[in-house]
């Protein structure tokens with residue numbers, strides 16, 4: 001089978017045991033992608049009566065067939081579970097590098113059930129699952145947790161973790177990836193589900209590569225498409241997703257006072273991606289295999305941290321009538337460190 005390893009790890013935190021689900025190409029074609037497979041396994045592992053914060057609720061990390069192939073913008077993974085915020089289906093898509101490292105571990109996905117007896121760190125590396133004590137990082141924010149784990153497991157590692165909000169099972173808590181870059185499975189409270197399982201973090205890595213039927217042709221296509229994306233995505237590279245703030249305001253598509261107000265013409269100019277580029281922007285970054293590199297790095301109080309995306313700028317900014325870019329960047333960092341979804345917070 002191409003594009004997949006055909007293996008999904010199932011981890012039972014209560015029993016501190018793991019097993020493997022093997023799937024074939026028919027299954028992969030039927031439920032293609034991280035969202036499709038994640039949804040299939042959510043239905044398989046839960047019932048309509050499963051409570052989101054109960055040990056029975058599966059927390060599922062899944063990847064798609066392109067991840068790991070180098071196909072541009074494929075460096076993403078999906079988290080699927082039952083949401084403590086809505087009580088129903090939750091699918092959250094995140095970029096960064098965690099999905100890539102998960103796939104390199106030799107598994108296409110990870111299904112976590114049960115509840116650990118004490119704060120736990122899960123390792124999934126080179127086809128093996130490990131359970132470690134996480135009491136040393138329990139209580140730490142997401143960026144400090146990432147730094148502490150990277151010091152032990154190395155820089156070239158995928159780390160997903162929760163912050164204090166997830167530990168306390170706040171329904172707005174997300175799962176955060178890549179430390180200061182703060183890529184997030186933000187919506188719907190997946191971080192609270194992780195906290196309810198006493199699972200502080202997952203460390204993933206390895207060198208497994210899924211089969212590709214014609215690597216040479218694919219490599220040619222990738223370099224062709226990378227060039228197109230670089231050209232078409234130049235605005236995103238320069239200004240990030242919040243480069244669209246001004247246009248959204250003009251179109252009446254910017255949340256202002258919970259959509260009660262239609263225009264914010266002058267103020268919005270202070271909180272655009274363009275203004276960020278002129279002021280606090282110190283760099284940019286991209287998800288694995290993406291030539292666009294829309295992620296922002298901003299300098300705040302002497303620290304370089306992930307900057308606000310469009311959604312954050314809109315919800316913590318215009319929606320709350322805040323036109324102070326540095327204040328939004330600080331609030332963004334605080335939410336990311338605590339492990340809270342910036343959109344729901346705004």
Ligand code: SF4
Pocket residue numbers: 073074075095096236285286287290291292293294295
């Ligand atoms: S860097 Fe930006 S454009 Fe590229 S995959 Fe990530 S979110 Fe998408």
